[in-house]
Structure formats: C-alpha cells, structure tokens
Amino acid sequence: xxxxxxxxxxxxTAASSRPHVDIAQEALAFLRKQIAAxxxxxxxxxxxxxxxxxxxxxxxIARYDLLLVYAVAIQIVLIRLGYExxxxxxxxxxxxxxxTVMELFKTARGSWVYPEAxxxxxxxxxxxxxxxxxxxxxxxxxxWRLFAVRLEGYPARRAPIAxxxxxxxxxxxxxxxxxxxxxxxxxxxxxxxxxxIAMTIDRRERRLPLLSxxxxxxxxxxxxxxxxxxxxxxxYPHQMSGFRPVTLGKLGSWYLLMIVSFVLVASVHHVPExxxxxxxxxxxxRISSENCGSASAAFxxxxxxxARRKSGKGNRLSSNSRS
Numbered sequence: 001x002x003x004x005x006x007x008x009x010x011x012x013t014a015a016s017s018r019p020h021v022d023i024a025q026e027a028l029a030f031l032r033k034q035i036a037a038x039x040x041x042x043x044x045x046x047x048x049x050x051x052x053x054x055x056x057x058x059x060x061i062a063r064y065d066l067l068l069v070y071a072v073a074i075q076i077v078l079i080r081l082g083y084e085x086x087x088x089x090x091x092x093x094x095x096x097x098x099x100t101v102m103e104l105f106k107t108a109r110g111s112w113v114y115p116e117a118x119x120x121x122x123x124x125x126x127x128x129x130x131x132x133x134x135x136x137x138x139x140x141x142x143x144w145r146l147f148a149v150r151l152e153g154y155p156a157r158r159a160p161i162a163x164x165x166x167x168x169x170x171x172x173x174x175x176x177x178x179x180x181x182x183x184x185x186x187x188x189x190x191x192x193x194x195x196x197i198a199m200t201i202d203r204r205e206r207r208l209p210l211l212s213x214x215x216x217x218x219x220x221x222x223x224x225x226x227x228x229x230x231x232x233x234x235x236y237p238h239q240m241s242g243f244r245p246v247t248l249g250k251l252g253s254w255y256l257l258m259i260v261s262f263v264l265v266a267s268v269h270h271v272p273e274x275x276x277x278x279x280x281x282x283x284x285x286r287i288s289s290e291n292c293g294s295a296s297a298a299f300x301x302x303x304x305x306x307a308r309r310k311s312g313k314g315n316r317l318s319s320n321s322r323s
Contacts, residue, residue: 099133
C-alpha cells in the first residue's frame with residue numbers, strides 16, 4: 001500500500017552543457033546545506049569538546065548544567081534568526097522527552113554513566129543529555145526542508161510507526177527477554193527496500209535509497225559518539241580506565257535509532273502538497289496539520305507506553321552494554 005504523503009512524480013530538470021562546473025557547484029551547495037542542517041549538532045559537539053579541559057572549579061556552574069544552558073540558548077538563537085522553525089523545535093522537544101526516558105532506564109542498568117556532578121539532573125541523568133539525541137532530530141528536520149525532501153515508495157504511514165515503536169521498545173525489553181534486533185533489521189530491510197529519498201541539492205533532484213541514508217547517518221553519529229565519549233561527557237563501562245573507541249557493534253543500535261528518528265520526523269513534518277497515488281489520477285491533495293499531528297501523537301503515545309511498561313521491571317536485571 002502506498003502512502004499518500006509521498007509523490008512519485010519528480011519535477012523536471014534542465015540539462016546542462018557544463019557538467020564539471022555543475023558538479024562542483026552542486027557539491028558546494030550540498031556542503032553548505034549539510035552545514036546549515038547540522039548547525040545545532042555541530043555547535044553542541046563543539047561545546048562538549050571545548051569544555052573537556054576546563055577546570056570545574058573555574059566554571060560558574062557545573063559542566064553539564066553549562067551545556068544545558070548553552071543548548072537552550074542555541075535553540076533560541078536559531079529560532080530568532082530564522083535558521084530553525086517552531087515545527088522543527090517541536091521535533092527536538094519530542095526527541096528530548098523520548099531520549100530522557102531511555103537515558104533514565106539505561107543509566108540505571110549501568111549501560112553508561114555520566115561521571116560528573118551537576119544540579120540539573122533526573123536521577124543519574126543530566127538534563128542536557130536529551131539534546132544529544134535532539135541534535136539528530138534537528139538535523140533530519142532541517143534536511144527535510146533545506147533539501148525539499150520527497151519520499152518515493154514510502155510505506156503506508158501506520159507500518160513505519162509500528163516498526164519504530166517496536167524498535168524503541170526493544171531497547172528496553174532486550175534487558176529482560178530475547179533481543180529482537182535481527183528481526184527488526186530484517187523487517188526494516190523489507191519495509192523500506194523500495195523507498196528512496198528524493199532531494200534537491202542545487203537545481204537537480206537526486207535520489208538515495210532510504211536504507212543507505214540510514215547507514216550513512218548512523219556512521220556519522222558513531223563518529224560523533226566517539227568524540228563525545230573522548231570528551232568524557234559520558235563513559236561506557238569499557239572506557240572507565242581510559243578512552244577506548246566505541247565498538248563498531250553500536251552502529252547497529254544507531255541504525256535502528258535512525259529509523260525511529262526518521263519515522264518521527266516524517267510523521268510530524270508538514271508536507272504542503274503531494275500526489276495521492278491511491279487515486280491513480282495524479283490529483284494534488286493537501287495534507288492537513290491535524291493529520292500530521294495525529295500521526296505524531298500516536299507514535300509518541302505508543303513509545304511512551306512501551307517505555308513505562310518495561311521500565312517498571314527494571315530492578316530485576318542489569319546490563320553492561322548500551323544498545
């Protein structure tokens with residue numbers, strides 16, 4: 001079944017008589033838009049690295065609290081300058097809530113720790129930590145707008161939402177029962193095997209298989225995670241005696257989290273005009289914000305319910321590996 005939120009009719013593009021010039025121009029446009037989309041993530045990561053060697057006694061507040069104030073300030077500035085929209089800020093807030101719930105659960109299991117003291121925290125989780133995940137949501141939401149993203153062959157909306165809920169729940173349930181990630185990998189491969197991202201970089205529209213996009217972004221997040229753990233903002237059990245790279249096995253976890261992130265952004269992102277493929281007549285159809293909101297609400301309710309059900313069993317077992 002095809003999703004009415006997507007279009008299969010690409011806009012016309014003009015041929016060029018200067019391929020080498022066009023390639024260079026397109027590469028520069030791609031780099032410029034990527035930097036703009038990742039502005040929040042880059043600024044946050046820069047602050048994490050910059051505060052690594054600071055003397056805690058020389059800071060007016062704890063490092064984690066300072067990073068929280070800094071992250072909020074970035075959001076305000078980006079919105080006021082027009083680099084980020086209110087809709088994108090809502091996506092970041094949703095990521096922050098979902099991330100904080102998972103952080104509370106995982107740190108209680110010893111999957112990783114935040115070694116420094118701070119005032120603004122819940123249990124052992126600094127409040128700024130949710131922004132580490134929100135940076136991914138901010139990047140995806142801004143890419144969607146800056147690259148005029150369309151989805152080709154995207155499944156009916158309920159199927160990706162259901163898969164995202166199962167993936168999110170598995171990050172909790174695998175501490176108690178069988179880890180279903182291999183099954184989830186297979187389900188994602190089948191569900192998105194024919195889906196492509198159509199994006200306009202400069203003047204031409206380019207296409208990338210959605211699964212390949214998940215892999216590429218997951219790899220970038222893994223690199224950023226190594227930088228973050230090198231900065232000792234958080235530590236895995238195998239890093240307590242000194243920095244060691246984050247294991248390649250974490251790529252699978254980030255790949256699955258990329259699916260959750262993308263489905264959430266796709267659910268709440270406002271699509272102004274699409275082609276309804278179910279009708280088969282190419283008639284333009286408007287997607288209302290109410291419909292987008294109902295999808296995002298369903299996703300949020302499902303993930304939060306799964307988290308509450310499983311986190312209640314947390315006192316039985318512990319795990320020393322982040323998933």
